[in-house]
Amino acid sequence: MSRVLYDLCGIDERLRFSPFCWRARLALAHKGLDVETRPWHFIDKEVLEFADYDKVPVLVDGSEVITDSYQIMAYLDRAYPDAPALLGDAMAESRARFFKHYAERAVAPAILRTIVMDLLNAIHPKDRDYFRETREKRFGRTFEEFHSPAKGLAQLDAALEPLRGQLTETDFIDGDAPAAADYLLFGNFMWARCVSTADLVSNADPVYAWIERMLDQHDGLGRNAMRITDIEGAYR
Missing domain, CATH: 3.40.30.10 (Glutaredoxin)
Known part of the structure; x- marks a missing residue:
């Protein structure tokens, strides 16, 4: 297949x-x-x-x-029910759905405010006009007006506080190993990692240690992914 x-x-x-x-x-x-x-x-x-x-x-x-x-x-x-579960039973699936909304409504906006100009630079030139037009319409302001790393990082720091509590007790959101909740949130950090060099969290933060563990999952799928810094002349 x-x-x-x-x-x-x-x-x-x-x-x-x-x-x-x-x-x-x-x-x-x-x-x-x-x-x-x-x-x-x-x-x-x-x-x-x-x-x-x-x-x-x-x-x-x-x-x-x-x-x-x-x-x-x-x-x-x-x-593929015989492979490791992602969402699990109905109760676990409901928890995962919470992390979907948390990732999209609390974490992603803070990251975007931090990296939006890096993101624009990483997008293919033929996509940039479309991306700028559609997103600026959504924001109600230009990228230049929206972009504020200081505000974005402060917003992200506050948004991550509940996650820090979880990660002081378990290695992953879903417990001893990652599953849907981890992937739903970690996608945002891969987004930032691929297009930007911004330091979103300090290396003393439990979230940083979780990110490092997630990067190594599945034979380093995240860690080995191409970044904008791997493309000669692309990062400014």
Whole structure:
């Protein structure tokens, strides 16, 4: 059975930075499933017409087409029940859904305010006008007005306080080993790592130690991923 994941790319096709795509990639690795990742750009909407969707990730697993990173996790648990669970039973799934919202509504906005100009630089040139126009409309201000590393880092520091409490008691959000909740949140840190050199947390922070552990999961999938600093002349 062939498996294909449509995955957002940047100025180099190997630069894969979407937090949502990282969720899907880590979930597939968690299940021990091979996948071909196909690079996709923001303006390549027609490429995904078969999925009736205009965003990534999109997973094609044989005859199945699954959109949305969270739905991909749920699908993988249904389709591959003998592999390690991602979401688990109904109670665990409800907790994972909380971390989905926490990652998207508390953590991601703080990171974005910190790295948005680095992110714009990492995006493929043909995508930049689209990205700027759609996101600035969403923000109600220009990137230059929105960008504030000092405010973003302060916002992130406050948002991470509950996570610090958890990580002083367990190595991972999901306990002794990572699962859906870890991947749902860690995708945001891979997003920042791939496009920016910003230090989001201090190395004395329990969150930093968790990030380091997550980078080493699945044979270093996160640690070995291309970063903007790996592309000659790309980081300014």
